Amino acid sequence: MVELFLKQLLTEFNIAAGKFSDNTVARLLHNAKINELTKSITAAKNQVIGIFHMYKETEEFKDVETVLPNAVSRKHYEYRFDLSRFPNICIREIRNLDKAGLSFDAASAKISGIPASTLSVDLQLSFTCGQGEDQVEDIKIIPFTVNADPKDLWLNKPSNKNDLYAKADSDKYAGPFLDKRIAVASQRGRSHAHEGAFRDDHFYVCKLPLGWEIIAVADGAGSAKFSRQGSKIATTFIAESFHDETLLAELSERCSDYFSAAVSNTPETAVAAEDPALKHKSSIINILYKQVRNLHTKLIEFAQQEAIQLKDLNTTLIFALTGKFDNGYTVLTFGVGDCPVNIITGNPVEVKLLNQLDIGEFGGGTRFVTMPEIFTNDIASRFAINRFEDFSRLILMTDGVYDPKFVTENKLEDKAAWDTFFADLDGQNEDNARVDFLRNDGIEDQLLSWLNFWSKGNHDDRTLAIIY
Amino acid sequence: MARRLLAYFLLDTSGSMHGEPIQALNNGFNGLISMLRSDPQAMDSLHVSVITFDKEVKNIIPLTDLASFQPVEIKCPESGPTHTGQALEMLCDLVKMDLVKGSMERKGDWKPLLFVFTDGKPSDLQLYRTATAKVKALDFGMIVGCAAGPKAETSFLKELTSEVVRLDTTDVNTLTTFFKWVSSSIEMGSKSQGTGENMVLPPPPGELIIVV
Numbered sequence: 001m002v003e004l005f006l007k008q009l010l011t012e013f014n015i016a017a018g019k020f021s022d023n024t025v026a027r028l029l030h031n032a033k034i035n036e037l038t039k040s041i042t043a044a045k046n047q048v049i050g051i052f053h054m055y056k057e058t059e060e061f062k063d064v065e066t067v068l069p070n071a072v073s074r075k076h077y078e079y080r081f082d083l084s085r086f087p088n089i090c091i092r093e094i095r096n097l098d099k100a101g102l103s104f105d106a107a108s109a110k111i112s113g114i115p116a117s118t119l120s121v122d123l124q125l126s127f128t129c130g131q132g133e134d135q136v137e138d139i140k141i142i143p144f145t146v147n148a149d150p151k152d153l154w155l156n157k158p159s160n161k162n163d164l165y166a167k168a169d170s171d172k173y174a175g176p177f178l179d180k181r182i183a184v185a186s187q188r189g190r191s192h193a194h195e196g197a198f199r200d201d202h203f204y205v206c207k208l209p210l211g212w213e214i215i216a217v218a219d220g221a222g223s224a225k226f227s228r229q230g231s232k233i234a235t236t237f238i239a240e241s242f243h244d245e246t247l248l249a250e251l252s253e254r255c256s257d258y259f260s261a262a263v264s265n266t267p268e269t270a271v272a273a274e275d276p277a278l279k280h281k282s283s284i285i286n287i288l289y290k291q292v293r294n295l296h297t298k299l300i301e302f303a304q305q306e307a308i309q310l311k312d313l314n315t316t317l318i319f320a321l322t323g324k325f326d327n328g329y330t331v332l333t334f335g336v337g338d339c340p341v342n343i344i345t346g347n348p349v350e351v352k353l354l355n356q357l358d359i360g361e362f363g364g365g366t367r368f369v370t371m372p373e374i375f376t377n378d379i380a381s382r383f384a385i386n387r388f389e390d391f392s393r394l395i396l397m398t399d400g401v402y403d404p405k406f407v408t409e410n411k412l413e414d415k416a417a418w419d420t421f422f423a424d425l426d427g428q429n430e431d432n433a434r435v436d437f438l439r440n441d442g443i444e445d446q447l448l449s450w451l452n453f454w455s456k457g458n459h460d461d462r463t464l465a466i467i468y
Numbered sequence: 469m470a471r472r473l474l475a476y477f478l479l480d481t482s483g484s485m486h487g488e489p490i491q492a493l494n495n496g497f498n499g500l501i502s503m504l505r506s507d508p509q510a511m512d513s514l515h516v517s518v519i520t521f522d523k524e525v526k527n528i529i530p531l532t533d534l535a536s537f538q539p540v541e542i543k544c545p546e547s548g549p550t551h552t553g554q555a556l557e558m559l560c561d562l563v564k565m566d567l568v569k570g571s572m573e574r575k576g577d578w579k580p581l582l583f584v585f586t587d588g589k590p591s592d593l594q595l596y597r598t599a600t601a602k603v604k605a606l607d608f609g610m611i612v613g614c615a616a617g618p619k620a621e622t623s624f625l626k627e628l629t630s631e632v633v634r635l636d637t638t639d640v641n642t643l644t645t646f647f648k649w650v651s652s653s654i655e656m657g658s659k660s661q662g663t664g665e666n667m668v669l670p671p672p673p674g675e676l677i678i679v680v
Binding site for chain 2: 067069070072118120143145147148150153154190191194403407408410455456457458459
């Protein structure tokens with residue numbers, strides 16, 4: 001060690017090797033003083049390099065990008081610093097962390113706790129590097145964000161009761177329906193509640209003569225100024241328009257004729273031009289069509305009378321006109337827009353979508369009963385005539401319910417998706433909200449509470465009608 | 469998975485932004501993120517992607533949802549050209565990659581939004597013009613161009629969109645005002661989605677000059 005030290009020293013001082021210097025080195029190798037000095041200089045060098053490394057590690061630690069995931073207020077937060085690349089670094093304390101309501105445990109290098117409120121803050125990590133008298137102290141700044149729980153951001157402002165066409169923020173109904181029962185609830189969406197806007201959905205249930213009953217549901221367009229009134233007129237007018245004994249007598253007869261003709265149809269006669277079933281079908285559809293047409297006229301008149309535009313009333317509409325007769329339940333349906341009418345039959349258990357949905361590529365491609373262009377020959381396909389020996393559920397809902405619960409329209413005929421849906425209604429959800437179909441009292445309240453379910457990105461008005 | 473609203477920001481980081489302007493841009497942009505964090509619709513659906521352009525074009529923040537967004541420091545070189553065209557090219561590639569189209573299993577994203585902020589003019593004009601056509605074909609819900617500072621030229625932004633605003637200066641106050649307006653535009657955007665109607669921008673504040 002001494003020899004190497006002396007040689008490096010001679011080079012540093014530009015002393016050339018030679019006979020005299022070599023002899024001198026040989027002599028000094030055993031000099032006690034030289035040995036001692038060499039040791040202390042080497043020790044000093046080691047100390048310097050040690051300090052250098054501490055500072056270097058400090059610089060590297062300050063520079064390394066440390067990303068603390070954003071916290072959410074009132075949700076437990078935990079983060080452990082990974083110091084494996086920095087063996088000499090020790091985080092002593094984190095300033096400003098208390099502002100976020102979190103604490104830091106130095107021993108485990110872990111942040112944890114439940115942040116109280118939203119916040120953006122620069123955390124100051126006070127850390128040391130190394131031990132003893134050469135220990136380095138420094139500070140690293142890390143930005144930290146606590147987001148609000150999205151649920152807390154939604155305001156619930158009541159709508160203005162003094163506004164034109166004011167409507168209650170929610171509505172509900174339960175009662176008998178044919179020999180079954182019905183429960184309906186309609187809840188204003190969070191996006192409307194946030195702004196104190198009105199619920200645009202509407203429903204109407206009505207008992208009719210000759211054993212018929214009707215349920216109508218409508219979803220007023222979010223973009224239309226007075227769609228809350230459009231949906232109200234659409235549902236009430238269409239339902240009340242069937243309050244006509246002559247009309248229903250005719251309808252009952254035609255339905256009876258249609259079903260007998262349809263039953264006796266063999267595949268050969270089905271394609272014949274003089275198909276009696278087709279003739280009856282056409283009469284039934286025309287009876288229904290006339291009422292829808294009258295509704296359209298009614299909406300035009302209303303718009304004129306109020307000096308507003310027809311499109312201000314834009315609304316979708318679905319209805320199920322039903323009756324229980326000798327051979328089962330007759331279900332006549334109509335739909336314009338993107339709200340489904342579904343039935344779950346008894347035996348065999350099948351799911352059926354009873355109307356065609358109008359759905360656009362980017363959403364909002366829906367159709368409204370206020371649009372003159374729907375009244376073409378194609379409108380016939382919007383009506384459906386069905387008879388079921390029995391059914392367990394007949395369901396009408398707005399897209400505020402089916403978007404979050406079924407996501408896409410093809411799931412509306414998927415048995416598994418419906419099983420999940422009914423399990424959800426039965427309380428299998430994060431709120432444990434349950435609708436008890438075995439008890440009649442308060443079922444409409446249960447349904448209304450159930451409609452408050454949380455679903456990210458789905459905050460539209462929700463209306464759900466179930467006949468059971 | 470809920471429908472997402474994608475917002476793309478193309479930010480000019482060319483040499484002329486060096487100094488106070490880049491500071492102001494950082495303040496303004498991070499302020500925008502804070503503002504949006506208090507909007508429940510935005511917290512639900514907004515995803516942000518940031519592309520900076522100078523001599524180099526970088527996607528400094530790949531598409532990130534607002535809740536996970538981390539503050540960012542936008543840096544710029546001391547000098548150098550403005551490769552706006554190249555930035556638009558990158559944007560087209562990113563949109564094609566990011567945007568989820570509706571399928572049988574899932575609903576598609578809303579129409580994306582685009583904000584282009586520049587304090588100069590494109591140095592790669594030929595590429596800019598071909599890229600502009602590509603961007604237009606992508607069907608954005610809204611494209612807003614912002615020309616900031618005395619040297620910014622609005623005519624090129626006009627080739628990209630009819631919605632162009634002008635800022636006289638690039639100081640902190642002006643940019644903060646601009647980003648506040650961007651924030652309300654995005655909130656308006658998330659609200660008008662799904663109504664089937666075209667998006668209408670909120671009226672800009674006094675500091676912003678609408679370029680006709």
